[in-house]
Amino acid sequence: MKVDFFENTQIAFRLKSTLELKKAYWLFKLIQYRFLVGLGKVAIQAALNLRLPVEGLIKATVFNQFCSGTSAMGSQKVVARLGNLNIASVLAYSVEGLTSEAGFDESLKKTLETLEVQANNPNHPYGVFKPTAIGAFLLFQKVSEGAKLTVQETSAWHRVRDRFSSLCEHAIEWKIRLFIDAEESWIQPAIDKLAETAMLQYNKNELWIVTTVQMYRHDRLAYLNSLVKKGKKEGFHVGVKLVRGAYIEKETLRSQKMKYPNPLCISKTATDKNFDAGVAFLIDHxxxxxxxxxxxxxxxxxxxxxxxxxxxxxSNHPNVWFGQLYGMSDHLSFNLAEAGYNVAKYIPFGPVREVMPYLIRRAEENTSVAGQSSRELELISKELKRRQSKVV
Ligand SMILES: Cc1cc2nc3c(=O)[nH]c(=O)nc-3n(C[C@H](O)[C@H](O)[C@H](O)COP(=O)(O)OP(=O)(O)OC[C@H]3O[C@@H](n4cnc5c(N)ncnc54)[C@H](O)[C@@H]3O)c2cc1C
Known part of the structure; x- marks a missing residue:
């Protein structure tokens, strides 16, 4: 059967009022321009630093497009509206750049609070966390490199493992599957090890822990193969969030600077091929x-x-899910859900100031050079025209 249902804009945008759609149109139109995004990034950061009253403006525009609210509880209205249309919500507490032990403890607390809000709720089959929110980046790097840790670092690593276990155990108690986000390749070995150990421990009878595999890395098809083999041999269910990967510039820059082979596929086409091969492999198993x-x-x-x-x-096989970010590609999420597929939206939330780095990345990703804003614009225009023609 030909797959042509993504063009249905009536379904894609049925949660958006015409006013909201017009706002989204202008937002995607503006962020198409790389120089405007660059300028906006500097201006907003400066305004926030100077404590100018810009939070209201940010909230009414880019924040409302890409975030569900400033708190997990405050996000429940969005969650319920999506749930009514069979779209699950993965609430992501979005803080970045933590460096202290107190910060990691605070982040653990916030992530647990976020999971608790999602407890035993069919609208929230999955929760998520980012490993460097609960431990220092450099510590993940040293563990990944197999470097000898100092006494202090060893106890810090024990604390990371304790925080990690606490997240897994609470998620399971609250009947939420837990995604472990993937990060930079030079800290990923430590994350993979934690994820595999947790899958072995918790995924014996059913799926609870889900690792993330980035297919822009050319070694990841072989990794998927070995992971599934391990799962079969040791008797655990392998949960994989399959993505292309978000750190392309950092990865390339670091490999050039440090003169080691780039871990990424040589082109976008090669990444696409690798990604689709990863999908086919998992479907086969x-x-x-x-x-x-x-x-x-x-x-x-x-x-x-x-x-x-x-x-x-x-289409609704329990082991196959699709996920998109909130505020992007609604034509995919809503039409997939309408056709009976399992769909979840990743929804970041948090105080405006704290989610700014996330919002800036979304804007950068959607510029005309890097992103798909032209596709979003095309579909929003189509829907606005459709609504207009109905009014006349
Ligand atoms: C629900 C969800 C969860 C996510 N979780 C994570 C996560 O945990 N960790 C993470 O890293 N990312 C994560 N991402 C982001 C993801 O990795 C991609 O950056 C993003 O989704 C864009 O890729 P795409 O598949 O949507 O499509 P596309 O827009 O078709 O692909 C863009 C991607 O292709 C790759 N690419 C682009 N140019 C080149 C090139 N020249 N050479 C090689 N590869 C290239 C890059 O990975 C780029 O991000 C997540 C995304 C979603 C939707």
Whole structure:
């Protein structure tokens, strides 16, 4: 069956009023321009530093487009509206750049509070956390490199493992599967080790812990292979959030600077091929694993749907999920959910000031050079025209 349902803008934007759609149109129009995003980034940061009253403006525009609220409880209205349309919500407490032990403890507390708000609620089958929110980046790096740790670092690493276990155990108690976000390749070995140990410990009878695999890395297909083999041998269910990867510039720069081979695929086309190969591999092993495809790439999503159809795997198979970020690619999420697929939106929330780095990244990702704002604009215009023609 031909997959052509992504063009249905009536379904895609049914949660948005015409006013909200017009706002989204102008937002995507503005962030198309790289220089405006650059200028906005500097101006907003300066205004926030000077404590100028710009939070209201940010909230009414970019914040409302990409975030659900300033707190997990305050996000529940958005969550319920999505839930009514069979779209699950993954609330992501968005703080970045923590460096102190007190900061990591605070972050653990906030993440646990976020998970608790989502407890035993079918709208929240998944929760998420970012490993460097609970431990120092440099510590993850040293552990990844197999470097000898000082006494202090050893106890700091024990604290990271304790925080990690606390998140896993609470998530399971509250019936939430837990995503472990993937980060830079030079700290990922330590994260992978934690994730694999947790899957072995907690995923024996059912899926609770879900690791993330970035397919822009050329070694990750082999990694998926070994992970599934391990799962089969040691008797645990392998949960994978499959993504392309978010740190492309950092990865390339570091490998050039430190003169080691770039860990990423040589081109976007090679990444796309690797990603689709990863999807096909997991679908071939669906009795041992769950695939959560975190992507806005329409072609990859279509390829997966066609694969499921060819293999006669039902659209709502419990081991196959699709995920997009809140505020982006609603034409994919809403039409997928309407067609019966399992869909979740990643929804960041937090005080305006604290989610600014996240919002800036979303804006940068959507510039005309890097991103897909032209596709968003095309679909929003189409829907606005459709609504207008109905009024007349
Ligand atoms: C629900 C969800 C969860 C996510 N979780 C994580 C996470 O835990 N960790 C993480 O790192 N990212 C995560 N991401 C972000 C993700 O990795 C991508 O950066 C983002 O989704 C864009 O990729 P895409 O598949 O949507 O599609 P596209 O827009 O088609 O692909 C863009 C991606 O292709 C790759 N790429 C672009 N140019 C090149 C090139 N020249 N050479 C090689 N590769 C190239 C890069 O990975 C780039 O991000 C998540 C995304 C979603 C939707």
């Amino acid at each position: 669906l009795e041992h694993c769950t695939l959560f495809m975190g992507s806005h790439n329409e072609k990859s999503i279509t390829t997966l749907i066609e694969l499921l159809q060819r293999k006669k795997i039902s």
